[in-house]
Amino acid sequence: MAWILRGLKEGVVTTSYPKRPDGYGDSYKGALRVSTSPPAAPEGDSAAAAQATAIASCCPTGAIEQHPAQEGLSGQPHLSVDRGRCILCGICVQSYPELFYFEPSTETSKLARHSLVVPEIEEGDAQLSAVRADLARRVKALRRSVHIRHVDAGSDGSEEWEVAALLNPVYDIHRLGLFFTASPRHADLLLVTGTGTAGMAGPLKRTYEAMPYPKIVMAAGTDAISGGIVHPTYSTHPGIAGLVPVDIWVPGSPPSPFAILHGILAGLGLLSRSCAAKIARQDAVAHGPSGSKGAPR
Amino acid sequence: MIPTHTDISADSLADSVSALLAQGARFGGLFASRSVKGPTLLTAVVAERKGLTLLEATVAASTASYPALTAQIPAAAWYEREIHDLFGLEPAGHGRLDPLVLPLRSGTPRETALAVDAPVEIEESALGAHVHGEGMFTIPYGPVRSGVFESIEYLLETPGEDIPHIRSRIYYKHRGIERRFERLPVDQAVLVAERVEGIASVAHAIAFSRAIEALAGVEVPERAELLRVVHAELERVANHLDSMIRHTEGSGQAVAYARLSLHKERALRLQATLCGHRFARGVVLPGGVIGPPLAPPKEILEHIGALEHALDDDIQALMATPSFTDRLRGTGAIPAHIAQGHGALGPVGRASGMAEDVRIDRPYGAYAHLGFQIAEPHSEGDALARQRIRIDEIRSSFHLIRQALDLLATTDDRGPMDGWHTEIGLCSGKVISSVEAPQGELLYMVESDGNRLLRVKPRCASFHNLALFPQAFQGDIFTDFVFIEASFGMCIAGAAG
Numbered sequence: 089m090a091w092i093l094r095g096l097k098e099g100v101v102t103t104s105y106p107k108r109p110d111g112y113g114d115s116y117k118g119a120l121r122v123s124t125s126p127p128a129a130p131e132g133d134s135a136a137a138a139q140a141t142a143i144a145s146c147c148p149t150g151a152i153e154q155h156p157a158q159e160g161l162s163g164q165p166h167l168s169v170d171r172g173r174c175i176l177c178g179i180c181v182q183s184y185p186e187l188f189y190f191e192p193s194t195e196t197s198k199l200a201r202h203s204l205v206v207p208e209i210e211e212g213d214a215q216l217s218a219v220r221a222d223l224a225r226r227v228k229a230l231r232r233s234v235h236i237r238h239v240d241a242g243s244d245g246s247e248e249w250e251v252a253a254l255l256n257p258v259y260d261i262h263r264l265g266l267f268f269t270a271s272p273r274h275a276d277l278l279l280v281t282g283t284g285t286a287g288m289a290g291p292l293k294r295t296y297e298a299m300p301y302p303k304i305v306m307a308a309g310t311d312a313i314s315g316g317i318v319h320p321t322y323s324t325h326p327g328i329a330g331l332v333p334v335d336i337w338v339p340g341s342p343p344s345p346f347a348i349l350h351g352i353l354a355g356l357g358l359l360s361r362s363c364a365a366k367i368a369r370q371d372a373v374a375h376g377p378s379g380s381k382g383a384p385r
Numbered sequence: 386m387i388p389t390h391t392d393i394s395a396d397s398l399a400d401s402v403s404a405l406l407a408q409g410a411r412f413g414g415l416f417a418s419r420s421v422k423g424p425t426l427l428t429a430v431v432a433e434r435k436g437l438t439l440l441e442a443t444v445a446a447s448t449a450s451y452p453a454l455t456a457q458i459p460a461a462a463w464y465e466r467e468i469h470d471l472f473g474l475e476p477a478g479h480g481r482l483d484p485l486v487l488p489l490r491s492g493t494p495r496e497t498a499l500a501v502d503a504p505v506e507i508e509e510s511a512l513g514a515h516v517h518g519e520g521m522f523t524i525p526y527g528p529v530r531s532g533v534f535e536s537i538e539y540l541l542e543t544p545g546e547d548i549p550h551i552r553s554r555i556y557y558k559h560r561g562i563e564r565r566f567e568r569l570p571v572d573q574a575v576l577v578a579e580r581v582e583g584i585a586s587v588a589h590a591i592a593f594s595r596a597i598e599a600l601a602g603v604e605v606p607e608r609a610e611l612l613r614v615v616h617a618e619l620e621r622v623a624n625h626l627d628s629m630i631r632h633t634e635g636s637g638q639a640v641a642y643a644r645l646s647l648h649k650e651r652a653l654r655l656q657a658t659l660c661g662h663r664f665a666r667g668v669v670l671p672g673g674v675i676g677p678p679l680a681p682p683k684e685i686l687e688h689i690g691a692l693e694h695a696l697d698d699d700i701q702a703l704m705a706t707p708s709f710t711d712r713l714r715g716t717g718a719i720p721a722h723i724a725q726g727h728g729a730l731g732p733v734g735r736a737s738g739m740a741e742d743v744r745i746d747r748p749y750g751a752y753a754h755l756g757f758q759i760a761e762p763h764s765e766g767d768a769l770a771r772q773r774i775r776i777d778e779i780r781s782s783f784h785l786i787r788q789a790l791d792l793l794a795t796t797d798d799r800g801p802m803d804g805w806h807t808e809i810g811l812c813s814g815k816v817i818s819s820v821e822a823p824q825g826e827l828l829y830m831v832e833s834d835g836n837r838l839l840r841v842k843p844r845c846a847s848f849h850n851l852a853l854f855p856q857a858f859q860g861d862i863f864t865d866f867v868f869i870e871a872s873f874g875m876c877i878a879g880a881a882g
């Protein structure tokens with residue numbers, strides 16, 4: 089069979105995301121949610137306090153935090169999960185299935201670091217709209233097609249596979265006017281993977297500096313956001329935000345191709361209305377009244 | 386138990402290892418470990434066909450020097466450079482002791498610098514000067530490269546008329562990841578293992594878990610062993626496809642590139658269907674696996690069959706495309722005697738006449754009783770031979786996956802079974818475990834005092850084979866580069882540590 093026919097063999101395999109939501113993207117664990125808060129500990133109840141500490145300390149990356157009453161979220165004591173630290177290992181889900189569950193979504197990227205914490209803290213809103221406005225200004229100045237420069241700043245190698253997957257016929261990002269470029273001078277978006285190693289700090293900064301204005305930076309993966317479980321050592325930064333200014337945060341260890349694509353599109357304001365509406369719905373459910381109670385699977 | 390010789394002096398370590406190599410054994414690696422402020426223990430691993438032998442020698446803190454193994458065993462060169470970087474030991478007579486994973490200003494006290502949780506200062510001037518001379522120039526390529534690649538720098542040195550030489554600088558990505566194990570309980574440490582070489586997460590999780598299991602003397606439930614095989618072999622298929630995809634990309638085979646990328650995506654999706662994660666992270670843990678597969682084995686078998694069929698068809702067409710095979714034939718040939726001398730691992734070794742495969746020579750887990758279609762080694766040693774080896778291995782992986790799923794399907798029907806996981810604690814001692822990762826033999830040296838992990842040292846095939854990489858360049862360095870690199874199928878994260 090000629091190669092050209094071979095290419096047609098299976099018909100259309102390309103996703104229609106973001107025009108329409110993609111079923112696969114929502115078919116495996118993509119993010120962690122807190123379902124209910126632990127019972128409120130009465131003042132001075134040491135057993136309950138110990139329990140709360142145990143819950144928070146089961147997480148190998150310190151993603152779970154115990155908040156006492158009065159702090160945000162309508163004054164209820166509650167647990168939060170920082171998706172920028174979470175590597176989706178499932179230890180908390182196994183140990184406390186009544187408190188944590190996986191959500192099958194890949195539309196997890198955010199435009200501000202603190203938005204990765206669920207349930208979200210309300211006070212960030214003013215700051216968030218400032219961040220969005222600043223990003224929107226830069227996005228407006230971009231050309232029609234967007235050129236992406238990838239830099240590995242100390243990944244485990246799997247992130248590169250997931251970034252490269254964007255070029256396979258399933259994701260085929262060329263259809264969306266997105267291209268990878270070999271030269272920083274032609275790049276609009278800097279896509280960074282990895283925790284930020286001592287050795288890559290310099291090359292990463294130099295690449296960023298060589299890019300023309302306007303430039304947008306994405307931290308792709310939990311390692312790039314916070315260092316994940318590979319940080320700290322004598323050779324790692326806690327993510328890349330201290331090295332270059334990050335606009336788009338894509339959690340995941342590694343982030344799936346859909347999650348990366350969602351991050352690119354969200355950052356560029358390219359999400360279609362139907363997808364945007366879906367994200368808004370999800371956020372409403374999850375962040376709903378105090379983020380407590382309900383939110384069933 | 387692994388035979389261990391502990392009565393060797395550091396002065397005679399090189400001779401003792403050489404004596405074993407002279408009898409046909411293979412050099413497997415050299416690792417250091419240290420108790421606080423105490424002497425440093427060197428562990429040399431020698432691999433004979435059916436087993437490993439360890440040789441241990443102590444280097445006193447006062448001298449911090451020993452006669453280099455490299456002087457007699459060139460394959461030890463990178464190991465000694467790494468130990469020099471991380472432990473400050475001086476291998477006397479090494480010859481070229483440039484920093485490998487951590488260039489620091491000379492005189493930096495390593496012990497204190499490496500004990501701090503803040504990134505050390507990299508000192509590029511510590512990397513030996515380029516070789517200069519008449520008509521001699523050096524072309525750097527990397528660490529940020531064109532395309533989606535892991536960071537590494539290659540220095541192409543062209544000394545006049547001679548064949549150009551290539552040097553690799555891997556320190557850019559060095560994360561110091563082996564230190565992360567030491568602070569975590571075993572059930573969390575396995576998560577670090579999965580990230581040492583992220584495209585071989587399953588192999589690393591199995592190797593680490595097997596070390597913990599060996600320390601505790603614990604048996605893993607049979608069906609957990611079967612599920613490990615399914616994930617490990619799917620991982621191998623995806624890795625071998627990745628190497629082939631990069632070949633098709635380099636040779637401009639656009640349709641083949643698209644087809645193979647699609648198949649690789651399917652392999653990753655199958656992992657996710659089985660366990661919820663595209664790289665099967667969180668499945669393997671010391672004592673077994675986390676639980677039953679999320680999809681019934683019968684259903685997975687159907688998907689596997691479809692993938693295998695479509696893949697086989699495309700691969701046959703690709704290998705019948707002369708413009709593709711001609712590009713690989715004769716490219717990056719490594720003669721058998723060089724591969725043998727270095728102890729080349731995995732598909733790289735098997736394409737140059739070496740017949741070693743941990744799954745066959747030292748079968749572990751379910752491999753001991755699953756039928757194996759043994760792929761004949763090739764002897765041409767070129768990129769085409771490496772590609773052929775990978776094709777054979779993909780077929781044998783599918784064969785293994787089908788057997789394992791069949792068995793899982795029947796045990797499924799038998800109702801309640803012994804669990805998926807055996808309770809396991811951390812026991813004291815020192816072990817080396819080995820598995821066959823997609824890149825080749827993967828070793829884990831694990832030391833524990835029963836309370837915590839004292840030292841965990843993964844040895845990735847990528848590290849060992851990357852040292853052999855320059856030897857593959859004979860012809861046109863610029864046009865061959867992409868094929869030679871792709872045919873090695875390395876993970877830089879694993880090599881840099």
Ligand code: SF4
Pocket residue numbers: 120146147148149150151152169173174175176177178179180181
């Ligand atoms: S899934 Fe793992 S990393 Fe994420 S919050 Fe739970 S314990 Fe922490």
